[in-house]
Amino acid sequence: MPVIIPNTESSTGQTEPFGAVYDRLYGAIFGYVFRRVANYDRACDIVSETFLKACLKQSAFQSRQGVPIDAWIYRIATNEINQFFRQRHYEPVSLTQLTEDAGYDPPAPETLEAERAEAERQLAQHADFLAVQRILLTLPLPYQAVLALRYFEQKSIADIALILNKPEGTIKSLLSRGVAKLRQGMVIK
């Protein structure tokens, strides 16, 4: 079946169908969101919302020259994660709208049981990571995003600056203060 959704310009400057962008980035974005929220179901909701927003707002992306699509989708994911942590009951707006308007039927929880169990097993096997992730959650959101992108996702300072739309100097300063706060948290623990 042909992809009707318009093409987008990739980080290499080449036109790429949205389906290809989705296939290329889904794994990385899911990993990023899962490592931030440490919950399979919440990660599924946030990732769905991220890609749905990216798909619906492609015209906005095409007018933002100089921002690679990878950074733009990471930015949407980061904003969604921030919303998730700010709101007591996170509600993926576009996903809810899609369910109401287009009759979208989310996958039944039991069909994803094997994936959920594997994700939880992975988390349980990484006690050090989980300890750091829990301390990270106690820090303000700007520090959380910068530290997670740097140490969980191994992104460069320049990439983080693009994703968060902040100058590199600000990222370096957030990182340095964030690491200090994290160290403080680890000592207290």
Next chain:
Amino acid sequence: MESDDFLHNLNRPEVAAPQHQQHLRMTLLNTRKTAALSVWLVAVPCFFLFCVAMKTYFGLNAHILDTFAELFQSLDRSPQGWWLNPLLFFVLPLLTVALNLLALLHIDYSRNGPKLLFRVQLTLKFWNVLLLTLGLFVVLVVLGYLFSEHFQQRL
């Protein structure tokens, strides 16, 4: 920095969610397909009817209108292309009506003891409603034309 090294060497969980990825992919790439596809299904008959209306009611004699009409007349006479007009002017608009009706209608049913409960939900989405109306209009105009031609011949 000790913490910095520790963080750099942190062993992170690697997760994959291929089932969720596949499910979401289908949804994302199908969301606006019905409306987008329908535009192409009714574009030619709508343009043709527009041309005919312009010529009949407003007396507009543009060259493009005649060329368009001649093209369809020649297709109708051609032994290889006879099927194209019924397809363009009847089957595809009818398909548009069916596709958009399916996109707008949601029917659920549940069993409550001996009773079978049906719930019919109609969602009003501008593009689907517009395309459904256009498709229906084309089908009705073509049917009206066929009936009038048929009775005219008899008289």
